[in-house]
Amino acid sequence: MSALKKTAITSAPIHSLIRERWSPRAFADRPVEAEKLRSLFEAARWAASSYNGQPWNFIVATKSDPENYRKVLDCFVEFNQSWAKSAPVVALSVAKLKFEHNGELNRHAFHDVGAASATLTIQAEELGLAVHQMGGILPEKAREIFGIPEGYEAVAGIAIGYPGEAHTLPDHLKAPEVAPRERKALDSFVFTGKWGKVLPIVGGKA
């Protein structure tokens, strides 16, 4: 849950956890309780995955452990460091690239890490926490800093905490923080029959 409401304007009813979730850059100066943090990763654990391969891994650090916190932050690009440093918890998601059962390349490894992260994010919303995922990371630096083995790859950064106040952000980040959430219309991506032919039930509404 985020202090600032950025409720999705939907064209069909959806669960309030999905409607209210958004990705803040401002976090409150308040630690996340250990049991809540554990619940987030438990939620990630129960995501669906190809062949139940569960290719997700998370490297996590809290501000109470400044050395490890700095190490995770160092794996984010500078822009992301500039705001993520206010989050009490930072993490990296890491994909296992091959299946354990046959050693073959798992074409859905990143997909499944994303699914686990999305599940984590929804659980966070339920617990009053906010999550901001980041593609802007330095995967090879993460490999070096954390000794991520061959066959695994850092996927995304994750900032977790209680939502903060937009006015605490640097000026250039204030406007995006309060801007309404935007999405493409359903009829631009839900098709039937052939590519580009809109599924009738999704047509006609924003």
Ligand SMILES: Cc1cc2nc3c(=O)[nH]c(=O)nc-3n(C[C@H](O)[C@H](O)[C@H](O)COP(=O)(O)O)c2cc1C
């Ligand atoms: C895989 C992924 C990568 C992202 N990368 C970044 C990033 O590097 N920096 C950033 O500030 N936000 C990043 N975001 C946040 C998106 O910009 C945000 O989710 C999107 O604008 C939709 O906003 P909402 O989550 O508030 O609905 C990323 C989100 C995802 C899921």
